[in-house]
Amino acid sequence: MLTPPAMIDITEFNQVFTIPPDHGYGERLYNEISRNRRILEKLFFDRLVEVLKVNTANLYPPRTMQDLRDLHYRIVDSEIALHNKHCxxxxxxKDLSPSTHTETExxxxxxxxxxxxxxxxTFLEGLWALDRLQFQTATDYLTHPSLIPTFPDDILDTLLKHAKEEDARLALAYYHTVSPPLKSVEVRDRFFKYLADINVTEAFYWAxxxxxxxxxxxxxxxxQQTLHSFAGEKRAARGVELVDLPLSEEEEEWFEAYLIEGRxxxxxxxxxxxxxxxxxTGRLKEAVRDGGVKGRKYDDVSWEVVKDGIGRGLGPRKDEDSFMEV
Known part of the structure; x- marks a missing residue:
């Protein structure tokens, strides 16, 4: 059985990589890792060696067994803590385990x-799964209560950008479990757009x-996200939810300024x-006097028709500045 002995010297390549000469990375594994790096833009293995300041000299993934030996040497010869070398x-x-066909991984x-x-x-299993685009498995590991959050914004961002539609809720599960700090404005805004797409009201209270x-x-x-992201009945339903939000007086000013004068x-x-x-919100006088909306029709009803109806209902009160709207 190809397993390391009970006690090993990690500086000895053959004691760590107890694999036959023909069980290195190989072309298929090399291409898979390289493809995933292009998809993710940066692997979490890349982040690990960057944080630990280990100079891997672009040896990962290794093309040949000699490249793997060189990579092993750079790790064990680096000035980092022993447990980090182990990691x-x-x-x-983990990369090589599926190809060895041993009884024990x-x-x-x-x-x-x-x-x-x-x-x-547990943490490494999660990072490795992320690098293999196994997002459900990765989230299961990375939300374990024993973990101190590491790379939390990067992990959340990866889930936001790359988790498939059937895994769309993984980013929300990770956020609620780990509470990443969202130090990056880009990540914060991406998460907020994602939250807004799920639930307008929840996103409002988060903001x-x-x-x-x-x-x-x-x-x-x-x-922006509510009016821009969807079409048809879904956009209409989200629009209704948007206009019914319990805005404060200040938020009301921001709301109108953005849609009337702003971007x-x-x-x-x-x-x-x-x-x-x-x-x-019962601000009927303002609605009647709004000249910004034109006669565009929706199901044969235009805003001019709507305003005319409201105006008739208000009668002379529509011209009274002291009219109290409810």
Whole structure:
């Protein structure tokens, strides 16, 4: 059975990589890893060696057995903690484990032999699964309660950008479990758009919990995402949810400023949304006096017809500045 002995010297290549000469990476595995790197833009193995400052000299993935030997040497000869060397070697053995056909997985046998802490083992299984685009498996590992979040924004961003439609909720599960700090504005906005696509109201309250300019920016992003991302009945339903949000007075000002004067004025249905909001909140006088919406018809009904009907209902009150709207 091709498993490491109970006690091994990790500086000895043959004690770590107990594999036959023809069981290296091979062309198929090399191409798969290279393809995944192009998809993800950066592997989590790349992030590990970058953080640990191990100079792998672009040896991963190794094309030949000699490349693997050189990579092993660079890891064990680096000035990093022993457990970090174990982590990098474990990751490499994960690559090779499926090809060895042993009774015990090669990486698992190594982890036992070097007494790799369980939380590091779990973490590495998660990162390796991410690099193999196995997002459900990765999330199961990376949301384990024993883990101290590492690369949390990068992990969330990877799930947001690459998890397939059937795994769309994985990013939300990871966020709620790990609470990544969202230090990157790009990652924060990508997560917020994702949240807005799932639930307009939940996204609204998430934005409200942020402070100052960030709050306003996210509210504008919510409006943009709601009016821009979908079409047909789904956009209409989300639009209704948007105009029914319990906006504060300040948020109301931001809402109208964005859609009437700001960048949101170019969005499809921008002024229609303002009009709907005014009617939904009982600001009927403002709705009647709004000259920004024209006679475009929806199911043979135009805004001019709607405003005319509201105006007749208000009677002379529509011209009274003191009219109290409810």
């Amino acid at each position: 990098l070697l474990f990751y490499l053995l 090669l990486a698992a046998a190594f982890a036992h032999a070097v007494h790799l802490p369980a939380k590091l083992w 409200r919990a942020r402070s100052g300019e960030e709050h306003r920016h996210l509210l504008e992003l919510l409006i 949101g004025r170019l969005l499809h249905g921008a002024r229609d949304t303002v009009m709907m909001r005014r009617i939904a």
